Amino acid sequence: MEKPALTQFIDNLKSVPDAARRAFLKNGLPESERERSQMSFHNFFLHMQSVRTHKHSLRWTYTLGLGIIATAALIILTATGVLLMVYYKPSTELAYYSMKDINYVVFGGRIVRNVHRWAAHLMVVAALLHMARVFYTGSYRRPREVNWLIGLGLLVMTLALSFTGYILPWDQLGYWAATIGANIAQSPREVTDAFGITHAVDVGGLGKQMLLGASFVGEDALLRFYVLHCVVLPGLLMTLLGLHFWRIRKDGGLSRPESVDKPGAPDYKPVQPGIFKPGTEKTYGLMALVKGSKPTVGTAPENTVMSWPHLMYAEAAVFALTMAITLVLGYFLNAPLKEIANPMVPENPAKAPWYFLGLQELVSYSAFMGGIGIPTITLVSLALIPFLDRKGSDVGIWFGGAAGKKVFWQSVLFGAMVTVGMLALTITQGWLRTWIPNIPQLVITVVNPGTVLVGLYAWWSLSNIKRHNSIRMGAVAMFTVFLVGFILLTYVAAIHRGPNWHFYWLHSQWPPH
Amino acid sequence: MSDKKNENGISRREFLTKGALGSFLVAMGGATVGGFALPKPTVSPGPSRRYKLGDPGKFPVGTAMKMDKENIFLFRDVEGFYAITAVCTHLGCIVVRVDDGFACPCHGSRFAPDGHVVEGPAPRGLLWLEVSRTPDGGVMVDADVEVDLGTKLVV
Incomplete structure (x- = not known):
């Protein structure tokens, strides 16, 4: 015998919290x-x-x-x-x-x-x-x-x-x-x-x-x-x-x-015999047929956790x-x-937040190259990496192993040396316009400390490809020198640039104004 | 039947598919261009940048002043009036006058007293602006009109 609708309504009203919880959390907290x-x-x-x-x-x-x-x-x-x-x-x-x-x-x-x-x-x-x-x-x-x-x-x-x-x-x-x-x-x-x-x-x-x-x-x-x-x-x-x-x-x-x-491998567990034993709780449904060379049924599931x-x-x-x-x-x-x-x-100085200071240092050589040219070159190079470095079994290994670690440290050293050298040259000696006052702007746009650095970085990367006979090593070299360059330029712009973008060792040496 | 190829090797279905795809892409391209055309301002809003300075007699020979709000340096020497912008040609900071010309605080460009680049990243010298006479006999600087370096208004 069914309850009268009004009683049913009141019962339902009382159980709204429970029903709502069931609706949102279908199974409660999971146990299995x-x-x-x-x-x-x-x-x-x-x-x-x-x-x-x-x-x-x-x-x-x-x-x-x-x-x-x-x-x-x-x-x-x-x-x-x-x-x-x-x-x-x-x-x-x-x-x-x-x-x-x-x-x-x-x-x-x-x-x-x-x-x-x-x-x-x-x-x-x-x-x-x-x-x-x-x-x-x-x-x-x-x-x-x-x-x-x-x-x-x-x-x-x-x-x-x-x-x-x-x-x-x-x-x-x-x-x-x-x-x-x-x-x-x-x-x-x-x-x-x-x-x-x-x-x-x-x-x-x-x-x-x-x-x-x-x-x-x-x-x-x-x-x-x-x-x-x-x-x-x-x-x-x-x-x-x-x-x-x-x-x-x-x-x-x-x-x-x-x-x-x-x-x-430390976590390796062999395939459990009987994983597909009949009569277990697990049921398998065919969800899709996919293309691929490696079905993961073999060993992979054994290295996973929920x-x-x-x-x-x-x-x-x-x-x-x-x-x-x-x-x-x-x-x-x-x-x-x-x-x-x-x-x-x-x-004076008008400084950008730290993540743009490297760029600000570059635009202080040439607005177009520093602000558009070099960032574009950097992004395009980064985008090309996966298409240039295609082969290798070192995925998932930091620096691709011992050789890569060595290239990394060498690149840190090389990157630091050329970047500091270039900065020292520019800061103490000026650049083309200081030496040849009427030089056309186009020459400075193309040849400035920023582009010279990019050129040196590219040369270093290519020479690593050749030396190690490995594109991956060239990529590690390139990424590392760019990273080091970014960090050093940011550091110099943040700490050592003062009024009129002049170089100062210490903030206390800034002229009063 | 529908896959029968004509002498060019294109079936009717292929032709229609490509045609539909082509018109879709053209429409999308047009919409994209249109979408970018909207934010491009048709009229450039902004105050007039012609500044009337009044009687030239107010500025004796030897005047070298900065019109602060307008970011313009105004000079008068024996040859006449001339105006140089204070906006750096590098990235738009405001240059300051120094003993040997002008210096930009942002990225270290330096300019000679006549505005040409001496040092730093500025791609070109500071712009010379047109100074002219108004019908009532005063002088006026037009910040939107560039003149050649060395152009002076003889009064």
Whole structure:
């Protein structure tokens, strides 16, 4: 006999909490491996990751957790960014004062802004180191070439977000960064002017106009940077990040050395006889027929553990660590806010945030080469690596083994020597224009300390290919010298450049003004 | 039937497929170009950059002043008036006057007193701007009009 509908209704009402819990958490917390796997693939957020994770992928000495740190920083940035958007006003009149409000009036505003800033720095660091990890373990090789390219896109997005982000407060740093950025966009004129074709092909002028929406840095420019920072770039970054994660799965999880799946490896377990024993709880369904040379049924599954909880714990721990780091930094160290933008007086020296100081040192030789030419050469070289270095069985091994480690250290030494030598020459002797006052600009654009360094780096890379008869060694050499160059240029620009971009050993030697 | 090839070796299906794909790509290309055409400003908003300075008599021979808000250096010597922009041709910082010309604080470009590059990354000298007479007899600087180095307004 059925209950009357009204009684049924009241019963249902009482059991709403239970029913809702069952609806959201279908199986409760998982207890068996089967339930754990269901946990993974019944959950939209968890199903991005495979149900089982290779033990090697969980070694923190292999991944250093860098990709997850960058992702965690991105999540923190999104949350704090939305909070900041509530009070921030993208107009040249109000932007600076809304930043002051956020800092001094809004409840929790200061810490949210500080955390946003520190998470941004952390994301840049983590993304750069993540790229270095992927490079030095040779993880860009087939089938991961596309994911390497997506990663480069993510790095560019990260830097573009940082750049557009520090313009928004409309303080002296932001205003002059926007001015310098727009003029770098205009710097192809350095080349078109030299050929006298600027009136016909004004790539530079177009770039500047598109960025600023006007011929000067003002209201339109700020709004554009705001739209880029809050909508366009995060949208692109999230899309690329989704692709990046998806490709990790498609490419067979994180890279690992072949040896870990072979007999003799520490984690190796032979195939359990009877894994397909009839009458067990496991059932197998045919999900898809895929092309491929290696069915993983043989040994690989024996080196994996359930992603829930092993991978989830690891990720949650890294996330918590990232959160803790940004909170502690944000609590103790305030994000800078300089004086309100003053179009009449640039700061002296006007320094970009640290990750762009290497570039700033390069643009102090030539705006076009430093701001567009060399970054493009660097990105194209990085993008070509997986297509040039294709063969080898050293995937997943740091530096590709002992020989690679040696090349790494030699490259550190070589990179440091030529970079310091070049800087010393430029700082003490000047450059072409000091020696030949009326030299055409085009010569300086093509031959300047930056391009000479790039040339030396390329020569070093090629000579390593020849010496070791290995393209991989050339790649290790190239990546390393570029990294060393980046670090040294950043260091010199950060510590030793003073007013008028002159060289000073110590900050205390800066002239008073 | 549909896969029958004509004398060029293209079947009707292939032709239609390629045609459809082609028009799709053209449409997408057009949309992309259009999408970028919108953010390109048709009119460049901004204040007028012609600055009226009034009676030339206010500026005796030997004047060398910076118009701070406009970022222009104005000079008058025995030959006449001339104006040099304070915006560095490198990356747009504002140069300062030093004993031997101008210096840019951002990346160390240095310019001679007449504005030509002496040192540093600036691709060209500081721009000379047009100085002219207004109908009422005053002088005016037009920051949007560049003139050759050495062009002076004789008053």
